[in-house]
Amino acid sequence: MKHLPKHLQPRWRYLGVELETWPDTDIERRAFQRELWYAAQDLIGDAGSAALDLTVYTFEFEDGRGGAVVRTHRGETARARAAIATLSAVDGDPVGVRVRGVSGTARACEEKYIRHATEAPEQRQVVFREAEYDAVVRAERVDVRTDDGFSGVTDLDCQ
Amino acid sequence: MYEAVYAHPDGGSTVARQALTASEYGFDGIVVRNHGDQAAYDAEAISASYDIDVVDGIEVRATDPSRASGLVGNHRSRRTVVAVHGGSVDMNRFAVEQPAVDVLAHPMAGDGDVNHVLVKAAANNGVRFEFSLHDVLHETGGTRVRQIQSLRKLRELVEHYDAPYVVSADPRSHLDLRSPRDLLAVGETIGFTESQIEAGLAEWQRLTDRNRERASSSFVEPGVWIDDE
CATH class of the missing domain: 3.30.70.3250 (Ribonuclease P, Pop5 subunit)
Structure with missing residues (x-):
């Protein structure tokens, strides 16, 4: 039309x-x-x-x-x-x-x-609350894979 | 405008992650109001890193008023903001009758209800009702309809008796956070005015400033302070 x-x-x-x-x-x-x-x-x-x-x-x-x-x-x-x-x-x-x-x-x-993704997140081990976990790290944001799903933390919380 | 959050282990994200996200979303501060089980956090470091105020609070949760009374007494001198976990008739009644309580959190959740007597008592004692938008954001269908209805009931009573109130999205993780502009839009859709939501978010900040002033060493009583000069 x-x-x-x-x-x-x-x-x-x-x-x-x-x-x-x-x-x-x-x-x-x-x-x-x-x-x-x-x-x-x-x-x-x-x-x-x-x-x-x-x-x-x-x-x-x-x-x-x-x-x-x-x-x-x-x-x-x-x-x-x-x-x-x-x-x-x-x-x-x-x-x-x-x-x-x-x-x-x-x-x-x-x-x-719209912020375009600049770099891919990094997979590594972090120490959070005195235990070691797998984590996905993107700049200061860290998503920690705990036993009951993910926890959202930042670089201030872990080593 | 401030938001009042639950942080790990009470929620899915730590204080730092909530603060980082809230700061990006345009909040000036967050009130950490875990139900007692608090992991240690360095409020000053978080505040400096993410340019946001981090306020030490608590949400007292107890099965009966006598136990809650003891907990409120314990925490009042140590915390900046003391809230009571509402949602049952007994606890709502207890909270509004205590001038030591700052906020009655989610009074309409679960079996909770309010009436004109409670709202009048809250207005007299300066206890703020919380308008929790959590279920409006995260539920659908009948649950949400009932929640919007009960928020309306509370709003009408609060307007009539000019009772103090706060507004929050009750975020359990950084994914539950919504920006102030988005909360204003949601509020307007369910019958609040923009200025009501704005005032409710700002009230956390006013409350924090007042309580910090009261806790400072120069404070004697409202309007009276010790001048160093």
Whole structure:
């Protein structure tokens, strides 16, 4: 179909979303999009979810960290933020999310708010609370593999 | 704005990791409020490394009010912020009647409930109700509906009696933390105003400043202090 004249095209806003999980979790774009729709639908219902029209625009995720540009209608950014904040797990694995900022174009959003992974995390042994554990180390962040899942610590806590 | 967190071994992340994440998210401080089982941490080193205030707190959890009373007495002189683990009618009633208690944490969790009598008592004694957004962020369906309903009930009572309150996402790990802006948006969606959530997050900070001032050696009583000059 012929595209709409410019003044009738929808106005979008792009949210730069930062994602963090434990290092053994992998999130795929489709799963993230699905959880996003469910989160919006659960919080503000079908009508609200349709009004937000949350769409994953760009997505990258590797080794427990990632970012996404999520598109929503102009004027709905507050509700979009709320819906994204209630996304607490993807496929049952806990996720930390934060909306770092909102832009008028996808490119500006990507440049300003999406941090690309610079270096791969390092696997090594650390001493935490007087015991030795396997850990995934990324700069000051250390995820320690304990008997009951991971613990989030930093370089201040371990040797 | 401050956030009140649970840290390892009470939660999945250490004080340092919570502080690092909270600092990135734009909080000015965190209140560590473990349920008693506290691993040692160096608040000053964490505070200096991550540019965030780290406040020593506790959330007293007890099965009955008489035991809680002893614990509150023990911790009051040692901790900056003393909260009581609410969520049952007995414990809610106990907490609001104790001026030594700063915060009644998650009063509406589990079987917890409040009424006008408790809210009036809390307003008189300066005990802050906590609006816990944890279940709003992490639950769905019926559990969340009931939680939002009970937050609404508490909010209406708190507004009517002008009782003090705090707001928190009750993060158990750094993955549970949400930024202040995101919490404002969630609050607005479930019927709070932006300024209420903002005031609730800032109240932790006001409380910390007040209690630190009270604990300082020059403090005599509110409005009276020893001047060194």
